[in-house]
Amino acid sequence: MKAKRFAALWLAVVLTMSLLVVPAGAVSFTDMQGHWAQEDVEYLAGLGIVKGTSATTFAPAQKMTACEALLFCSRATGVSAADKKQIAADRADQLKEILPENVYSWAEEEMAVCLETGIISVTELEAMCSSGALLKSITRESLSMYLVRAMQLEPMAKNLTNYSMSFADTASISQALRPYVYLLNTYGIVQGNTANQFMPQGSLTRAEMATMLRRAIDFMDEQGIYAELPAYTDYQWVGGVIDAVSSTSNGATLLTITGNLTDTFGISVPANVPIYENNIRTTPNSLRAGQYVRVNLDDKGAAQAVRLGGTLTSLSGSITEVSQDSITISVGGTSKRLDIDRFTRVQVGQLVGDPSLIEPDAGYTQAQCWVDGMGHLAELKLSGGTRSAEGFLTSVENTSGGQTITVSAFDGQRAQYTLVSGAAVTVNGKAGSITVSNKGDYVSLRVSNDNAGTVVSAAVDTVSDYVQGPIKSISFTKDPYEITLEDSLTGRSRTYPIASNAIARYDGEEITVKEVARNNFATLQLSGGQVVLLDTYPASTTTQGVIESITYASPTTLAVRTPQGTTATFTIDLTNLPDIERDGKTSSIDKLRSGDKVTVTVRYNEVYEIEATSQNATLSGTITRVVQDTTGVSIDVRFSDGSTDTYQVSEGVSVTQKGSVISLYALKPNDAVELTLSGDEVVAINVTGSSSSSTQITGSVLVVNTKDDTLMISLEDGTPLTVDVEDASFVTISGSSTSLNKLAAGDQVQIYGQYSGSLFAATLVVKL
Structure with a gap:
């Protein structure tokens, strides 16, 4: 019995392997002469899409196995040879587990394309292999489903509400497969026989398959249909629900788009940009308010393709499983699994971005999903759980109810966190606490997604030895190599030998030690006094957010609330101020306000430029x-x-x-x-x-602004105050005359004048 079963399997494999015979250029098969499918077969064979059973024969009457039909369908997708090879490599381990070994050896590339393009699911392929159906003949109605999927039209099939057909045997077509047969019949890809029968349970010949495949490919070419593979594309995109549609004088269409996770924005769609609805080319008239739309962009940010996704449906539920590829939620007691791809906008806490934000072990509890009419997960908001953060403690401040800690990340950017009382803290793996003595130690944090900046747990490592700061120099003339770093904590420079087996990275990507560049920011890990890890980052970095506060002191601290919900802090030397712009004009630090949107540029570990945009009062x-x-x-x-x-x-x-x-x-x-x-x-x-009153004030100079004739001073209680000195006289305590430009940060002054409302206008400034 075993021998017979093996012989049958081998015969099926031999028949299926006939797909792999190399076509012969201008193809002419001896058994296709005068055949009704001759033109279609020889046309596709000439393109290398179908292949003969030998160099001279095609075997048109031979029945197609399910495996052969799937591989034929994969060729309709138009996936490039390079992508096909990469897809096969990425899915190799998966397919080795599913396919019989003697099928995998020759069918893996096109079967991988079948999985990637949605022609067949992993679950369906597993069931087909375990039952033996993969190497058995396929029915016409089953082939219809796979071919519709290959043509990227399954969402349309699933959304059909009316799919009546005139076949004499329509009642024999399985109910679930009728929408697929209907679409193929509507578009002229399948037809009935002379008796107007579809014969849904009948087997399919190679000639019939070739004819259907050519019709499908021609239809896809006419409609501009192609398989868009999210994992194998890298262009930028924007998406959301259309709020409004208008036309411009040059024939473009202007879309106003709102996302559930993003702000409202506008984008222009030129008249020549292709628009797809249900994956079929359509016209700008199809762009209607209320529909989800994704606009693919070229490298200049201009629209290059538009894809309509229909109306968004919102689903909310508790999370049972989540990864960067899929999410399973429980909705009203029913489990719902949704695929996630790079065209899924994701929000975790206050941070909005792509699926790389998702940490599978973060402990998210709830999810809100917005699914478009194509069944694609367009937007995903995750609630609960925590996110990871790591770096080096630069300050620890005890506060009521906990601690405020500042952590410098590996790239040198600093952020403030609140470590509440009762948060789990370990030091070298044992329960402990964070103190000022931990300054400079490595710390790994779990930060609440729902309570931005609040630390749920912290693990401190006092054993590992790290130092970070800008690279002052690096020498490759000695053995071992040497690197000189300016320590960000102490401000002192020190030279360290580099171990021969040291690992070097630049912005997360591994490089050679000789590629490490001077002036870049670096975090070094030391072992036995030698550098074993060089984590380097660009000398220039930018941080965007909203100004939370400015603490005027020596030095001054600028706190910026980032989109991640954390507070990034920047140290500013008032005696060496960075370039500052506000609302596109040259400004000064005393003009910056809490609530301003801001971009802070840091170069060589110092604030180089601050660009602020004021926010309107509400x-x-x-x-x-x-x-x-x-x-x-x-x-x-x-x-x-x-x-x-x-x-x-x-x-x-x-x-x-x-x-x-x-x-x-x-x-x-x-x-x-x-x-x-x-x-x-x-x-x-x-x-x-407001009203006014006369008075005198005393304080120390923070900022001298000769352009605006103002002084920013720190009052005796530490409160910063800007003083208008345009009409003031300047003298020293000894009575000699002086001027505004002779004052400097740190000078003590006594100022006489009056409040005009709450603004202090000086009449006399005395340098003490």
């Missing part, structure tokens, strides 16, 4: 009450409609009048104010009018 009113206590300042504001609200104002909030910084504690009842809010939180206050 509420205007009049202060009716000011309360100052140990918790800070709260203000009651009456609005034009007569309503009143109370706001707690923190120390870091910028308070300005006429473009200059004033003291938070200078706010008074009857001040007219504009408030910039982030949610319910006040991020900036601008005083637009």
